[in-house]
Amino acid sequence: DAKTTQPTSMDCAEGRAANLPCNHSTISGNEYVYWYRQIHSQGPQYIIHGLKNNETNEMASLIITEDRKSSTLILPHATLRDTAVYYCIVSGPGGGADGLTFGKGTHLIIQP
Amino acid sequence: EAGVAQSPRYKIIEKRQSVAFWCNPISGHATLYWYQQILGQGPKLLIQFQNNGVVDDSQLPKDRFSAERLKGVDSTLKIQPAKLEDSAVYLCASSPRTGYNSPLHFGNGTRLTVT
Numbered sequence: 001d002a003k004t005t006q007p008t009s010m011d012c013a014e015g016r017a018a019n020l021p022c023n024h025s026t027i028s029g030n031e032y033v034y035w036y037r038q039i040h041s042q043g044p045q046y047i048i049h050g051l052k053n054n055e056t057n058e059m060a061s062l063i064i065t066e067d068r069k070s071s072t073l074i075l076p077h078a079t080l081r082d083t084a085v086y087y088c089i090v091s092g093p094g095g096g097a098d099g100l101t102f103g104k105g106t107h108l109i110i111q112p
Numbered sequence: 113e114a115g116v117a118q119s120p121r122y123k124i125i126e127k128r129q130s131v132a133f134w135c136n137p138i139s140g141h142a143t144l145y146w147y148q149q150i151l152g153q154g155p156k157l158l159i160q161f162q163n164n165g166v167v168d169d170s171q172l173p174k175d176r177f178s179a180e181r182l183k184g185v186d187s188t189l190k191i192q193p194a195k196l197e198d199s200a201v202y203l204c205a206s207s208p209r210t211g212y213n214s215p216l217h218f219g220n221g222t223r224l225t226v227t
Contacts, residue, residue: 032212043116043203043218044155051213087154091212098212099145099168102154 022088031092116219130192137206
């Protein structure tokens with residue numbers, strides 16, 4: 001699977017949009033971009049994923065650049081409960097079996 | 113929809129002892145995964161099952177770790193004998209199917225401490 005690069009940590013004010021960047025410059029055409037988050041003492045929680053097009057669900061929006069080399073996860077109105085580690089993962093046939101390969105993620109801290 | 117269930121939630125054992133973890137995936141999910149998460153790191157895949165067959169166990173330390181998924185539903189992960197470096201959270205995840213367009217759903221894990 002292609003490698004991803006994320007900032008180690010970010011802060012965001014409560015009520016503002018949180019924009020989490022991810023670089024995946026070696027992504028292949030058939031690899032998906034996944035976002036998960038992990039709140040302390042819980043298992044990872046699926047947020048959203050996409051291949052080429054931007055995606056939106058009840059939790060977040062995923063913006064993938066046209067060249068697919070980077071993406072941004074947007075939490076539109078961050079709350080204190082959004083404080084977590086956010087993982088950007090690229091998953092596709094190049095990596096063999098379809099289990100996810102996690103990096104260290106971005107620790108997002110929502111400030112009151 | 114009930115989530116992925118894991119037990120026990122916590123386990124403390126001494127090194128060289130054995131331990132087993134249990135996972136019940138979401139109903140109907142054919143694919144099941146075990147991950148190990150060491151403190152401060154992201155989860156690392158140990159083994160993947162499709163129904164009751166192993167798809168990938170390339171990162172499972174087979175000299176001490178074993179896993180099974182009898183009848184293609186529940187799964188157990190065993191460590192025998194445990195080492196200090198096995199202290200970690202063991203996460204189970206399931207997915208309705210194989211393939212890269214199918215999100216994983218995780219349980220809350222079993223936190224193992226080896227003393």
